[in-house]
Amino acid sequence: MQQFQFYSAASLGDALGFLAEKGDRTRVLAGGTDLVPALREELFRPGFVLNVLEIAELNGVREEGRVLRIGSTTTHAQLAESDLLKKFCPSLAQAAGLIGGPLIRNRGTIGGNLANASPAADLAPPLLSLDAEAVLLSRRGTRVVPLRDFFLGPGKTVLQPDELLTEITIPRPRGTGVFLKLGRRQAMTLSVVSVAVSLELEKGRCQEARIALGSVAPTPVRCPGAEAMLRDREMDWELIAQSAREAMAASRPVDDQRAKAWYRLQAGTVLVRRALARAAGLPPGDGS
Ligand SMILES: Cc1cc2nc3c(=O)[nH]c(=O)nc-3n(C[C@H](O)[C@H](O)[C@H](O)COP(=O)(O)OP(=O)(O)OC[C@H]3O[C@@H](n4cnc5c(N)ncnc54)[C@H](O)[C@@H]3O)c2cc1C
Structure with missing residues (x-):
């Protein structure tokens, strides 16, 4: 493990004061599940590590x-x-x-x-x-x-x-939401694709829809085209399938050690369809 100075902030003011002085040479430490492996592998070489877990108000x-x-x-x-x-x-x-x-x-x-x-x-x-x-x-x-x-x-x-x-x-949301994740196994796995949807429905009609994807672009993304297709429409399998295909237009998947880009596109389409159907309360069936 590399050398750095460790400082545990006692309050928010203490942490902000530390960062104001030394922020350009500091890495903030919370749970450490990403940072500690990165420090071990020397991906970063900070002069200081600032622990913020003792700050109760956070x-x-x-x-x-x-x-x-x-x-x-x-x-x-x-x-x-x-x-x-x-x-x-x-x-x-x-x-x-x-x-x-x-x-x-x-x-x-x-x-x-x-x-x-x-x-x-x-x-x-x-x-x-x-x-x-x-x-x-x-x-x-x-x-x-x-x-x-x-x-x-x-x-x-x-x-x-x-x-x-x-x-x-x-x-505070008015509707309901669903999250689905596909990994290479059931647990302890990073997502190959992940999908979250938020839906506001009135008598089966979509008032508001928000769809977001993970692991299919350099950053997590929203899917404005697919969301617009759903607004003010009756939620049925055909509309959901169209919207799921459109959602992937927001993606820019790459091949990596977890999956190929084409697989992410196909799996993402299925996951969006399932998440929308579940949020809309459609029974699992042919369309799922
Ligand atoms: C075995 C294993 C399995 C995992 N599985 C998953 C998984 O299934 N899904 C998933 O999403 N992630 C997974 N992770 C990744 C990881 O657990 C998460 O990203 C975790 O939420 C990071 O939080 P942390 O508190 O540990 O962050 P840290 O490691 O403490 O910090 C991570 C980064 O955020 C910065 N940071 C932290 N807090 C702040 C703050 N308040 N202000 C500014 N900067 C800050 C740090 O400086 C650092 O750069 C896994 C990790 C491991 C080791």
């Missing part, structure tokens, strides 16, 4: 007015077990419950999952489909960035060296 899920606020150090296990999320954001709770295994879910955090900016980050599609925003704090002030503008590419976000991701906010 942890937890709460409701404030019509907004759900999730602290950046909230773990996947906490998300999966949150009654608020199970009720209002089931796709996010489902995604968190499918990450890694129990040990990873107890350590890994929502902030780390997003700031690491892997195209395969499982929390990104549900949060994109929920119109989530990232709250970034620094000594200079607060920035609220829609999650769809947060990712710049693999491993790259809009976070500046002196900024800390403190919270994710979600306008």
Whole structure:
């Protein structure tokens, strides 16, 4: 393991002060499930590692007015077990419950999952489909960035060296949501494709649809064309199949060690179809 100075921030002000002074030479540490392997492999050579897990106000899920606020150090296990999320954001709770295994879910955090900016980050599609925003704090002030503008590419976000991701906010959804993930095995696996949908329905008619994909482009993506096809339409198998094909137009899959691009396209189409049908309450049948 390489040499660096470790500092554990006691408060938010303490962490922001540290980053204001030394942010350009610092890596923030939350659960460490991405950062520690990267430090071992010397992918980064920071002078300082700043632990933020001791900052109590960064942890937890709460409701404030019509907004759900999730602290950046909230773990996947906490998300999966949150009654608020199970009720209002089931796709996010489902995604968190499918990450890694129990040990990873107890350590890994929502902030780390997003700031690491892997195209395969499982929390990104549900949060994109929920119109989530990232709250970034620094000594200079607060920035609220829609999650769809947060990712710049693999491993790259809009976070500046002196900024800390403190919270994710979600306008309380009116409809329902579904998350589906395909990996190379059932558990402890990164996604080959992941899909999240949020649907608002009235008497079987779609009022609002939001669809997001993971692992099929340099960043997680929304599917505006497919969403527009569904709005103000009766949800049936034919429309769902059309929308699922259109959704993949937002993708730019590549071949990698987990899957070929053509397979991601085909599997993604099936997953979007299944997620939409499940969210619309259509019984599994020929169309699934
Ligand atoms: C065995 C294994 C299985 C896994 N399975 C999955 C899986 O199925 N799905 C999946 O999506 N991921 C998976 N992961 C990846 C990982 O667990 C997640 O991405 C995790 O959520 C990262 O969170 P963390 O708290 O551990 O982040 P850390 O490792 O502490 O940090 C990750 C990055 O984010 C930065 N960072 C962290 N917090 C902040 C903050 N508040 N502000 C600014 N920057 C910050 C760090 O500087 C670092 O660059 C797996 C990892 C392992 C080792």
